[in-house]
Amino acid sequence: MTPFNPKLSATVSPPVMEARRWIEGKVFGADRPLINVSQAAPVEPPPAEMRRAMADVVLHQAEAHLYGPVLGLPDLRSELALNISRHYGGSIQPENIAITSGCNQAFCAAIATLAGPGNEVILPTPWYFNHKMWLEMSGIKAVPLATGGDLVPDPDAAAALISARTRAIVLVTPNNPTGVEYAPEVISAFRDLARKSGIALIIDETYRDFHSQPGAPHELFVDPDWHDTVIHLYSFSKSYRLTGHRVGALVTAPARMAEVEKFLDTVTICPAQIGQHAAHWGLRHLDNWLGLEREKILARASAMRDGFTPLAKQGWHLLGCGAYFAYLQHPYDIPSDDLARALVDQCAILALPGTMFAPKGDLDGARQLRVAFANIDETGITEVQKRLTAFCP
Incomplete structure (x- = not known):
């Protein structure tokens, strides 16, 4: 063997x-x-109207069956930039966005730009197991950050775990597996800690669209310098029932995007186009x-x-x-x-x-x-x- x-x-x-x-x-x-x-x-x-739009793409857009841009379709990147800007405040540009083959791949791409064997990433526990798995198979140590009875991570406790090998802190909110939503001040405190420590804050908001509170769940994007520290992950799978089409997104600084592109080109070459067209249609038509x-x-x-x-x-x-x-x-x-x-x-x-x-x-x-x-x-x-x-x- x-x-x-x-x-x-x-x-x-x-x-x-x-x-x-x-x-x-x-x-x-x-x-x-x-x-x-x-x-x-x-x-x-997905809803019937979206499926009809997808069928129209399959039948009438020949280019949708070919390789597409590594970082995703320009129209989808632009529409998502507008959506994030409206939802959170601030100003997100298309060059801040990469479309990925699901949000798991967005996490993998983010980590690939940040860390390698021997480095460390802080994960609050209970953690999302796929995050832990990717770190482990990449030779990166997942450092557990225990949470208290409210299951909310403590920035001061995280600070004590940061070492010369630490490259990022990961937050998932609303949280998988606990369902807990982190308050804006908690998220901002983690951003401040990450910035002070010279590491990244990766915030996975796969379940953003099911947050119990209306409006922006945090103020990270209001900060004009957000991209020096924050990497945001999003998924269309849960919002538009596109799980089988694998459409996610990564939001970061344009300088990091060049590294993201290397990773995505090597792993998938490009995200599948039918799902991207569906996500673009959904952003424009499915708010209600x-x-x-x-x-x-x-x-x-x-x-x-x-x-x-x-x-x-x-x-x-x-x-x-x-x-x-x-x-x-x-x-x-x-x-x-x-x-x-x-x-x-x-x-x-x-x-x-x-x-x-x-x-x-x-x-x-x-x-x-x-x-x-x-x-x-x-x-x-x-x-x-x-x-x-x-x-x-």
């Missing part, structure tokens, strides 16, 4: 794929079908539709909070709830990875354990569980809560 890359071999298996293996060969009755709350992705296709989608998600978050009392009486705690996620602390004397498997067999619920979002051996992760409720309606949320209440380890 030829050798394997040791960094890749040491990286954990994809958690969502691992969880799917827990249900292989199992049969769930019609009276209690499986409720899958393991993955935070839309399960419905997206507003209604946001209201649905907020209603599901409210249902999760409102119906939690029976679980709370049994010792469960709702640690975070927002965007697509509820993050729970369970009351049992078993680690959450064992609990998650037991929930499949006893409750027909597929959820991800906190151990998938934390360093190995982390005691908090062993007590926690992520429920991605965005793909089940209020009736489904009530059923999940009912089954959890009836669970007996």
Whole structure:
């Protein structure tokens, strides 16, 4: 057998794929079908009007089937620059934007411009596992920043972790996996810390469009010098149900964009054009539709909070709830990875354990569980809560 890359071999298996293996060969009755709350992705296709626009591109724009610009279609970069400028304030230009094959690739590209083997990146815990995986397989140390009971990272605690090897701090807000939204002053404090320390602040706002508060969630882009420190990541996958088309974005200084272009040209050459045309169409036509989608998600978050009392009486705690996620602390004397498997067999619920979002051996992760409720309606949320209440380890 030829050798394997040791960094890749040491990286954990994809958690969502691992969880799917827990249900292989199992049969769930019609009276209690499986409720899958393991993955935070839309399960419905894009709206019909968008699909018609995509079909028109497929049929009538021959160039959409060829290689496109490495950094994305100019029209989409311009439209997204206008969208970000309106949403956050400040002035974002098309040259600040690269379109990527999903937001995961935007993160990978950002890290590739910042760090290499032996460097360090600070990740608040619970962390988004794909961020940790990319750092690990790249030979970059993920430095965990523990969060308190409110699951909000502390800039002072982060400052104590910065070393000569640190290249960036990563924030995800609204957070995956916890659903927690970071206050503007917390985000600004991390920006100030990063700037003072000469490192980057990477802020992943994949779930921006499902924030509970209207308006700008922070003031980073109001600062005319934002690009000396901030790298912003965005995803069209959740907003427009374009998960299969892989359309994300990275926002940064034009000087860094030259390095981003090297990475993207090597990995994908260019982002797929059909999804880019769809994202451009969505930015121009789907504001009202997206507003209604946001209201649905907020209603599901409210249902999760409102119906939690029976679980709370049994010792469960709702640690975070927002965007697509509820993050729970369970009351049992078993680690959450064992609990998650037991929930499949006893409750027909597929959820991800906190151990998938934390360093190995982390005691908090062993007590926690992520429920991605965005793909089940209020009736489904009530059923999940009912089954959890009836669970007996």
